[in-house]
Amino acid sequence: MRAQELTFKQKASLFVAAVALSVTAACTxxxxxxxxxxEGGKTASLNELLIGEVLSMTGSQATFGTSTHNGVDxxxxxxxAAGGVKGKQLKVLTVDNQGxxxxxxxxxxxxxxxxxxxxxxxxxxxxxxxxxxxxAQANKxxxxxxxxxxxxxxxxxDYIFRVCFIxxxxxxVMAKFASDNLKLKKVAILRDVKSDYSVGLADYFAETFKKNxxxxxxxxxxxxxxxxxxxxxxxIKAKKPDGIFVPGYYTEVGLIARQARELGIKxxxxxxxxxxxxxxxxIGGDALDxxxxxxxYSAEDKSPxxxxxxxxxKESYGVVPDGLAxxxxxxxxxxxxxxxxxxxxxxxxxxxxxxxxKEYQGVTGKITIDQNRNAVKPxxxxxxxxxxxxxxxxxxx
Amino acid sequence: MVEFLxxxxxxxxxxxxxxxxxxxxxxxxxxxxxxNFAHGDVFMLGAFVGLFATRYxxxxxxxxxxxxxxxxxxxxxxxxxxxxxIERFAYRPLRRSPRINVLITAVGVxxxxxxxxxxxxxxxxxxxxxxxxxxxxxxxxxxxxSPLHVIVFVIALVLMSVLQYIIFRTRLGRAMRAxxxxxxxASLMGIPTDRVISYTFMLGSxxxxxxxxxxxxxxPKIEPLMGVMPxxxxxxxxxxxxxxxxxxxxxxxLILGLAEGFLVGYGMPTFRDALAFSLLILILLFKPxxxxxxxxxxxx
Numbered sequence: 001m002r003a004q005e006l007t008f009k010q011k012a013s014l015f016v017a018a019v020a021l022s023v024t025a026a027c028t029x030x031x032x033x034x035x036x037x038x039e040g041g042k043t044a045s046l047n048e049l050l051i052g053e054v055l056s057m058t059g060s061q062a063t064f065g066t067s068t069h070n071g072v073d074x075x076x077x078x079x080x081a082a083g084g085v086k087g088k089q090l091k092v093l094t095v096d097n098q099g100x101x102x103x104x105x106x107x108x109x110x111x112x113x114x115x116x117x118x119x120x121x122x123x124x125x126x127x128x129x130x131x132x133x134x135x136a137q138a139n140k141x142x143x144x145x146x147x148x149x150x151x152x153x154x155x156x157x158d159y160i161f162r163v164c165f166i167x168x169x170x171x172x173v174m175a176k177f178a179s180d181n182l183k184l185k186k187v188a189i190l191r192d193v194k195s196d197y198s199v200g201l202a203d204y205f206a207e208t209f210k211k212n213x214x215x216x217x218x219x220x221x222x223x224x225x226x227x228x229x230x231x232x233x234x235x236i237k238a239k240k241p242d243g244i245f246v247p248g249y250y251t252e253v254g255l256i257a258r259q260a261r262e263l264g265i266k267x268x269x270x271x272x273x274x275x276x277x278x279x280x281x282x283i284g285g286d287a288l289d290x291x292x293x294x295x296x297y298s299a300e301d302k303s304p305x306x307x308x309x310x311x312x313x314k315e316s317y318g319v320v321p322d323g324l325a326x327x328x329x330x331x332x333x334x335x336x337x338x339x340x341x342x343x344x345x346x347x348x349x350x351x352x353x354x355x356x357x358k359e360y361q362g363v364t365g366k367i368t369i370d371q372n373r374n375a376v377k378p379x380x381x382x383x384x385x386x387x388x389x390x391x392x393x394x395x396x397x
Numbered sequence: 398m399v400e401f402l403x404x405x406x407x408x409x410x411x412x413x414x415x416x417x418x419x420x421x422x423x424x425x426x427x428x429x430x431x432x433n434f435a436h437g438d439v440f441m442l443g444a445f446v447g448l449f450a451t452r453y454x455x456x457x458x459x460x461x462x463x464x465x466x467x468x469x470x471x472x473x474x475x476x477x478x479x480x481x482x483i484e485r486f487a488y489r490p491l492r493r494s495p496r497i498n499v500l501i502t503a504v505g506v507x508x509x510x511x512x513x514x515x516x517x518x519x520x521x522x523x524x525x526x527x528x529x530x531x532x533x534x535x536x537x538x539x540x541x542x543s544p545l546h547v548i549v550f551v552i553a554l555v556l557m558s559v560l561q562y563i564i565f566r567t568r569l570g571r572a573m574r575a576x577x578x579x580x581x582x583a584s585l586m587g588i589p590t591d592r593v594i595s596y597t598f599m600l601g602s603x604x605x606x607x608x609x610x611x612x613x614x615x616x617p618k619i620e621p622l623m624g625v626m627p628x629x630x631x632x633x634x635x636x637x638x639x640x641x642x643x644x645x646x647x648x649x650x651l652i653l654g655l656a657e658g659f660l661v662g663y664g665m666p667t668f669r670d671a672l673a674f675s676l677l678i679l680i681l682l683f684k685p686x687x688x689x690x691x692x693x694x695x696x697x
Contacts, residue, residue: 060620062521098520193667221666225626227616230407231661238400251522251618258617263403264541282524283618 049088049345051076051335052095052111054122054132059099060225060251063277064124064324068146069094070317071328072121075336077316085339093117101131108132112139118347119144119339121331124324125249126150126197133160142338142351146331147273147296147324150196154373159347161354161373163331163362164296165397167197170272171204171247173294173379173395178243178270179212181381181393182292186217188241190232190256192248194224201247201272217241222252229256233263243267249274254283261287268292276323281387288384296323297364298380298391309363323364330362399539404662405655410546412654413553414615417608418631419638419646420553420560421601427564427641428577428597430496434503435483437628438510439476439602443609444619445518446475448525457526465529469610473603480602484595492591514621522620525613549611556604557647563600564643573597626670633677639690648688 053072055065076090084090093115095107104123111117112135120136120143123129129148136143137157145153145162149170154160178184187209192198206216217239220232233256236244244260246253246269253275260269269291276295281288299310299320309329313321321329337360338353339345357369365377378396382389418440425433450471451457456464487506491499531544564570572593575583584590612627613619630653631646638649653673660672680687 058515058520060520060522062519223667223669226669227618227623228407228411230411231404231658232666234400234403234407235662235664237403255616255618262541262543264536264539279522279524283522285527 047088049085049090049339050115050117051090051092051332052108052115052117052120052122053092054095054097054104054107054111054120054128056099056124056128057094057096061099061125061249063250063279063322064147065096065099067277067322067325068122068124068328068331070313071146071321071325071330072332074313074316075329075332078312079332079336085336086345088345090336092121097123097128099125099128101128104128105131105135108135108143112136112141117141118345119335119350121146121328121335123148124327125195126153126200127195129153130156130196133157136160140351141347142335142354144331144335144354146327148197149273150200151374152196152200158355158373159351161334161369163334163367163375164273164327164364165377165379166374167200167272168204169397170294170379171201171206172208173381174245174270174272174292175205175208175212175214176395177292177294177381177393178209178245179214182243182268184214184242186215186239186241188217188236188239188244189219190229190236190244190246190248191219191221192224192252193221195249197272197274198247198249202245205245205247222248224249224252226252227255229259230263233260233265237263237265241267243270245270247272247274250277250280251283254280254285254288257284257287257291273323276389278319278322281384286386289386291384292381292392293384294379294395295382295389296379297326298382298389300391301380305361306363326363330364330367333362334360334367400662402540404658406540406542406546407662408655408658409550409651410543410615410654411658412634412651413546413550414608414612415627415631415634415654416553416647416650417549417556417611418605418627419635419650420557420643421604421608422628422632423635423638423640423643423646424560424564424604425597425601426635427643428573429594430577431488431499432503432632433598433601434500434628434632435487435506435510436601436605437624437631438507438514439479439483439624440605440609440612440628441514441619441621441624442479442510443472443476443606444525444613444623445514445523445609446472446606447528447610447613448523448619451526451528456528460528460530462529465610465614468528469607472606472610474606476606476609477599477603480598480605481595483602484598488598489591489594511621511625518621520621522618525617525619527614527617529614545615549615552607552611553647556607557643560600560604560643569593569596630673633673637676637680637687639687642687642689645687645689652688 055069057065076092080089097103097107124147126148129145133153133156137159143160147164149164149167151166154162189202191202218236246256271293273295275293339350342349342353360367367375370376376397378394380394381392383392422436447468450468487502535542572588575588576590576593634650634653635646638645657669661669
């Protein structure tokens with residue numbers, strides 16, 4: 001009855017509000033093409049096992065998320081084709097965190113409490129894994145991060161695992177490579193102060209490089225999202241280093257390389273696995289030629305299990321997998337292996353089985369989980385040449 | 398000494414980017430007393446229009462001056478239209494409302510553009526193709542000057558002069574100044590005030606479009622939130638130079654660019670963004686009209 005008493009203006013505004021609401025709803029649906037969002041509070045049916053996956057599918061590190069997701073997807077498909085785990089099919093619920101730590105924390109809470117997943121895969125960036133780990137630990141849910149290398153991540157508790165090496169090792173690798181292979185004496189550092197990963201890597205690099213008799217001539221910093229690095233690079237250039245260590249992520253590194261060359265800096269740049277993205281060369285272009293970075297695997301590795309993975313991946317997704325895709329694949333494989341070995345599908349039993357992982361032959365090397373729940377394995381150093389990542393050397397722990 | 402001079406050059410080139418954005422900001426404020434917070438996002442749209450125009454015409458394969466000029470032209474026209482639409486649907490209905498309503502609407506338009514941008518373009522950074530590659534680098538001894546930066550500086554200078562000319566030497570400019578002086582009096586004198594305001598917005602948005610393309614050329618990474626920080630900094634630069642004053646915006650931008658260059662270069666890179674905002678607070682405390690601003694007495 002009351003509706004009839006509304007004036008035209010009120011009706012109009014009601015109509016606008018209704019349209020706005022439906023548009024919002026449509027938008028949410030559209031962005032929620034990932035399973036977890038689309039299916040709301042879905043929980044496992046009888047013959048299904050739910051695994052949660054939290055990744056940056058959009059945002060400034062989007063290729064980290066999409067590559068890892070494809071790797072995980074491939075591993076899960078293979079496992080399901082082979083009959084699943086203990087007769088149950090695996091299902092992955094993916095939640096996009098847009099590259100934000102707080103979104104990652106919300107996502108993991110939702111996956112555990114609402115969807116009742118039995119394990120979590122993710123994240124790539126250490127800052128986001130650090131936001132997720134305490135929640136997974138508090139809920140006693142095993143979490144396997146494919147490629148977060150900051151040591152703090154697995155120190156959050158005994159349910160947190162990783163299948164990659166850690167920053168002290170990665171920093172050591174590049175420091176060794178700089179002094180032994182490139183024969184550098186004076187190196188400058190340009191670190192991203194907003195990222196736990198970058199700060200950690202820079203510290204470990206500096207420590208080892210100095211121990212090996214080298215000198216850090218200048219230590220400059222920037223914040224993720226900056227686009228102008230010329231002031232830092234000018235200060236670095238004035239100190240005349242033989243090389244620059246830039247342990248950042250690919251979007252900034254591309255711009256840094258470009259601006260370094262514009263300023264006439266010709267010495268090699270070096271970095272870590274945060275460089276690994278097809279977008280790196282797109283942004284940096286030929287300014288990146290002759291730069292080096294450490295990574296988890298090389299697509300040029302001729303061993304059959306690597307080549308086998310690459311051809312299967314290419315068949316499904318049409319591109320050569322980058323290091324993060326390989327890590328995603330290995331993380332899922334290690335988790336599936338542990339679930340197969342575990343006496344039951346209780347979270348605690350899966351945790352025990354994960355901790356007992358030994359010499360598992362992954363694409364990125366033999367994976368053994370040590371007492372701190374980190375993987376012990378070699379790193380490779382790659383050189384950027386005309387847009388391709390060429391294998392240079394393997395450095396063992 | 399070389400390092401110092403290089404910091405000066407870096408600072409000026411960064412400052413001229415801020416100047417390109419600040420010009421549009423300050424002009425719209427000067428005429429309408431409206432801080433158009435959506436300006437930074439029109440700048441973002443300008444960069445994306447540039448990206449799509451480049452892809453459509455295939456300019457990335459053959460960089461040339463012609464490519465740069467046409468992409469800039471397309472982007473300026475597109476942004477002028479966007480500015481027209483924003484003014485028509487977001488600001489004109491509020492012409493008689495208190496100024497605070499328009500200000501809040503401006504913030505709303507800004508957020509609307511940013512997040513629609515994320516929905517439409519995706520939030521991952523896009524690579525802006527090199528539509529113009531000047532030959533070689535100019536270096537004097539150890540000093541490096543990128544020709545691109547010189548071009549941006551010159552374009553900023555030219556656009557500032559054109560703007561000055563339009564405002565002080567043309568009929569449209571006279572109408573703009575009249576509207577700025579008093580909206581009601583101007584309309585009593587037979588000036589089509591709504592149309593003048595539309596033109597002002599189109600002009601300001603076209604400048605943002607040009608800035609977007611040049612920004613993409615120098616920092617080839619564009620994304621839907623790219624306008625937020627440069628937009629705020631340009632706004633601060635405009636206030637610093639005296640908001641509403643075109644020359645002031647230019648000078649303020651260069652000073653902000655230089656200050657950032659020195660601060661980062663001499664050891665405090667994390668305070669980069671804090672610097673701009675401290676500058677804003679200081680200038681508002683000690684000289685609210687800005688460096689080149691003149692106090693306008695309030696007529697009762």
